[in-house]
Amino acid sequence: MATQTEQSKYGPLRSLKLTGSPHERGVTHGEAFADEIEKNLEIYLDVFEYKGTDEGTVYEQAEAFVPLIEDENEAYAEEMQGVAEGSGLSIEDVTILNARYEVMYSAFKQAADDLDRAKPDACTAYGVRNSLSDDGHTYVGQNWDWMPGLETFVMDVEQENGANHVAMTEAGIVGGKIGVNEAGLALTLNGLVTEHDGEDPFRKPYHVRLREVLDAERMDAAIEALIAKDRVCSANVIIGHESGEMIDLELSPEKANYLYPDDDGLLVHTNHVEDTTSMDSQFEKLIPDTLCRAPRLRRLLTEGTDTVGEADIKGALRDHFGHPNSICRHPNEDDPELDRLETGGSFIMDLTEKRLLGTNGPPCEHGYTEFQVSS
Numbered sequence: 001m002a003t004q005t006e007q008s009k010y011g012p013l014r015s016l017k018l019t020g021s022p023h024e025r026g027v028t029h030g031e032a033f034a035d036e037i038e039k040n041l042e043i044y045l046d047v048f049e050y051k052g053t054d055e056g057t058v059y060e061q062a063e064a065f066v067p068l069i070e071d072e073n074e075a076y077a078e079e080m081q082g083v084a085e086g087s088g089l090s091i092e093d094v095t096i097l098n099a100r101y102e103v104m105y106s107a108f109k110q111a112a113d114d115l116d117r118a119k120p121d122a123c124t125a126y127g128v129r130n131s132l133s134d135d136g137h138t139y140v141g142q143n144w145d146w147m148p149g150l151e152t153f154v155m156d157v158e159q160e161n162g163a164n165h166v167a168m169t170e171a172g173i174v175g176g177k178i179g180v181n182e183a184g185l186a187l188t189l190n191g192l193v194t195e196h197d198g199e200d201p202f203r204k205p206y207h208v209r210l211r212e213v214l215d216a217e218r219m220d221a222a223i224e225a226l227i228a229k230d231r232v233c234s235a236n237v238i239i240g241h242e243s244g245e246m247i248d249l250e251l252s253p254e255k256a257n258y259l260y261p262d263d264d265g266l267l268v269h270t271n272h273v274e275d276t277t278s279m280d281s282q283f284e285k286l287i288p289d290t291l292c293r294a295p296r297l298r299r300l301l302t303e304g305t306d307t308v309g310e311a312d313i314k315g316a317l318r319d320h321f322g323h324p325n326s327i328c329r330h331p332n333e334d335d336p337e338l339d340r341l342e343t344g345g346s347f348i349m350d351l352t353e354k355r356l357l358g359t360n361g362p363p364c365e366h367g368y369t370e371f372q373v374s375s
């Protein structure tokens with residue numbers, strides 16, 4: 001029976017249609033996933049404490065982020081308020097989830113003498129230009145490596161003020177982090193750690209910016225959401241467009257690097273900074289496997305073939321070189337429980353057809369489900 005429980009840790013990848021005003025969408029989200037949101041909050045409060053920040057400090061940070069998010073993006077704040085009302089949690093509870101990167105990196109700063117605990121989302125991301133794919137479509141996606149047990153779903157957003165999109169999010173978070181929209185724009189996110197993370201703890205949160213990327217009708221507007229204002233912490237984002245245009249943004253609190261696909265039309269990125277002229281990369285000291293996953297994925301996708309198809313991408317995302325710290329990542333039993341990483345979902349987005357294929361759990365054990373952007 002124990003084995004059965006383990007196997008059922010991941011159910012099917014769920015989706016939820018979100019329509020109406022931002023507040024109405026939030027209420028729908030909160031009501032549908034009230035239990036999951038509460039579970040995610042409990043996981044994060046445990047992990048923040050483990051990484052160096054007690055619950056009282058976390059709630060003080062959340063109180064400061066409520067007006068900050070209202071100033072930055074009123075619609076986002078209204079949707080968070082709806083999530084709070086629908087789930088029966090407080091606005092501070094919901095804000096903790098929506099600013100969880102920023103809260104966590106501030107905790108890292110406080111635990112700077114114990115860098116082993118400073119692990120954000122890991123992940124292996126890629127982009128395949130239409131010139132390289134076997135069907136002429138543009139693809140962007142990733143494996144999302146994070147704490148086992150978090151509850152996620154695909155938000156199917158139909159809205160008037162912003163592009164319709166489908167995106168994976170954690171229950172309680174308004175901004176999807178891996179998604180594609182009706183304008184043919186797609187987004188991936190993976191963690192970076194650089195030297196000045198968390199020094200200024202109160203700036204526009206990443207999840208607000210990610211929502212703005214998916215709301216965008218044009219690529220420059222999507223890029224602006226990430227680079228116009230300084231950030232609390234580091235992250236790597238790929239933004240792709242159905243035309244085949246693609247950019248990788250390596251973001252530290254106050255610097256940004258811009259990378260583009262290689263001559264083959266391929267872009268890969270893991271958890272170390274590729275262009276270290278402007279920022280000092282730290283995450284590879286904690287997860288050296290990042291240095292192998294990027295070239296490995298590049299090789300798996302291009303060696304011995306002139307084109308890349310959906311089946312090739314799926315095969316590469318199931319790769320176990322270096323297991324358990326592989327592209328398809330599994331919990332490392334040597335790590336403390338609250339520091340384990342696992343591929344919680346694997347994603348392939350076809351920008352040309354505006355569809356997202358996703359798994360709930362590692363792709364070696366779970367099949368892909370397809371979601372289409374509402375037109």
Ligand SMILES: [Zn+2]
Nearest residue numbers: 328329362364
């Ligand atoms: Zn696996």
